[in-house]
Amino acid sequence: MPIIEDEQRTIEYTLTTLSDVHFIKIYLDDLNGAHVTAPEAKSTDKVDDFLHKKTQWMKEKWQKLHQDLYKSVEWDSDQPVRITYLGRAYQVMMEPGTQTRFYFSKGKFFFTYPEQLTQQEIQSELERAKEEWLKEKAEEKFNSLHKWTILPEPDKLRLGYKEERTIYLNWRLIQRPKQKIATVVDDLIEERTY
Structure with missing residues (x-):
């Protein structure tokens, strides 16, 4: 998965290139984070340059979507x-x-x-x-919420992701009720998008 890094955070994103697209689009999926669509003819460097210019916008948009976590x-x-x-x-x-x-x-x-x-x-x-205490608690509590292995991950402007039989959750989710965290886990297992 490609990444954008600035001095404050790492943003992982999914990149799709299409021949019939003429400009770069960014979509922030409420669950899975940033999805980028770009023309096939655009070089990776140009896509990266565009995304670096948009990191502040993505951060603000994501935090507005998830005010309770920030x-x-x-x-x-x-x-x-x-x-x-x-x-x-x-x-x-x-x-x-x-x-x-x-x-x-x-x-x-x-x-x-x-x-x-x-x-x-x-x-x-x-x-x-x-924040330090909540990160520690995320590490302790997440794995007890489901039969799958659940591990905390740094805040990468996504609620989490699934990799084989492991779910990685944004540590900030420890602020939400257990039922809401479990819903995010189920959505990731089912590979839903919002």
Whole structure:
């Protein structure tokens, strides 16, 4: 599968070349990611150049389609900070300390951060810790959802893909309820497109 890489991410895509097509088209399948159709006469370099120009558009479009997977931790002074895990939003208990710690216990997240950090640094550190924790949980939980082998993969602007008897899921799906994750797995097994 061809890829486009920039400083932030790798985008894998499916390329179809056709003789009766006169321009390059990008289609973002809600499940499987980017599909590119190009004229047979276009060189691979020209297709790559075009796609590099469109990476920001693809990223924005994908994140708009899947807003629930890309929500940053919300900081509203009137509401407690919450993080979504397996479809439920759990409160984050925060306090200054000597080092960064992040864990989940008894239905709440706990986040300790160095006292000298600014508000923006605290937010950034919490976002980093949240993503690291969710990636670890995706690795633990995905395989228990189905009889097929299910492994997490980096965020490649797709929900996942199937390879023989293994399903690879975007780690961000760990934020959705188990039933919705199972639906994505079934759709990948059945090779559906959205």
